[in-house]
Amino acid sequence: MEKEELVSRPYGKIVLSLDNVLLPPEKTATSPSHEDGLDEKSEFELRFVACELIQTAGILLKVPQVAMASGQVLFQRFYYSKSLVRLPMEHTAMAALCLASKIEEAPRRIRDIINVFHHIRQVRAGKKISPLVLDTNYIALKNQVIKAERRILKELGFCVHVQHPHKLIVTYLNLLGAKKNTRLMQLAWNYMNDSLRSDVFVRFTPNAIACACIALAARREGVPLPKNPRPWFELFDVTTSDVHDISVSLLKLYRIEKPDLEKLERKVADLDKSLKDAKLKARLAAGGTLSAGNTPLGAGGSGALSPQLPFSNNASPSTANKENRASSVTVVNVIDDTKRRKDEPVANGVEEVKRRSRSRSRSPSRKRRRRSSSDKRRKHQNGARDSSTSSSTSGSSSEGEDSPRGKKKSDGSRRNRRKEKRRHRSRHRHHRRDQHARSRRRVKKGKARSQSPSVSPRRRDDKRGRSKTDKRAK
The missing domain is CATH 1.10.472.10 (Cyclin-like)
Structure with missing residues (x-):
């Protein structure tokens, strides 16, 4: 019994069968477009123009007649569940043709369909034919067509089969x-x-x-x-x-006149604008009165800030609690930092704001570059001049103060100068040696070039020193 009950239970409201191709009379009596204020004649003309667009575009795209017929039937079915005022007719027509071409196994690209509809619109308006520019407007239109195709499938419950007579x-x-x-x-x-x-x-x-x-x-x-x-x-x-x-x-x-598409589009746009305005007015009327507790100040309007921060407009209570927790942590950190600075001893009677470490980490930008001998010599001279001035100042200070620290500093500066002189001599010695080696190479090259080009150097091939030409002569 339990198994039979489980099998007989319905699993969805949509019935997928070959007989489910017709709409009931109560659904075709009044359409959603008529409920939104569109009159019956305008609705009929819009449906007529959209189906003509699908037929003409299908002929230009060389789609089979079955695919064109399926696209028109899908379009008619869709607008008995949605309104022509709220959803643009042209986007739905493109989506219906694209979906029908896939159903009948003759798919066409969305880009081709958009180009064909653009061409048809230019021909109907009598404008100069120009290709569609692939810009942000084209990308937005393509996304609208993709969304319209999904909307058709959703509204029809994926019942897209059509019986053609x-x-x-x-x-x-x-x-x-x-x-x-x-x-x-x-x-x-x-x-x-x-x-x-x-x-x-x-x-x-x-x-x-x-x-x-x-x-x-x-x-x-x-x-x-x-x-x-x-x-x-x-x-x-x-x-x-x-x-x-x-x-x-x-x-x-065969009795109706040729519909004016621009006039119909203006009419639909006006109706859509009026519906949106009415919806906005109703929303404002429903949420127009705001309570005093929504203000960022505390209750009672005393002007004192509450201990908890107010919620943002789009924030949920959980996110607001996280923001409040983060703000309280930052406040505590700032207070601890100020206390630590106050407890630290001051240097020379002045509070130190930033202390840099004495150990300098060598970054790629501060790497030592190779200097020429003239740069090194100039740097050495400047260093000697600076050291002499510093020694004179240190000597005067030591004479005035007569403290052992000044003597130690002067001895250290002399020791550094001696080290620098030794380094400079060794660099100069190595530099001179490299210079001599370069000059010797240049002399050798000059001698080789001074030889006549007709005389080719002999290549020694054996231990006795005979060349290949001598061997051949023998």
């Missing part, structure tokens, strides 16, 4: 004995493609749409179809009311 037209005409009447078949096929601009695919079954297209084509061409004892379409489980409603919806497409 194109094959049914050929099958039904074969059964009616009009297989050789190619004109009748082509006209019924054209009615079928035009019906994609309307919402008949989300309200009626594919066999009903195929029968209505055949009935309209036969009526226009004057081809008689059997009516007695019953109409021929009842053979395919189609009622007279369905054929009548579909025919009226199709003929309505």
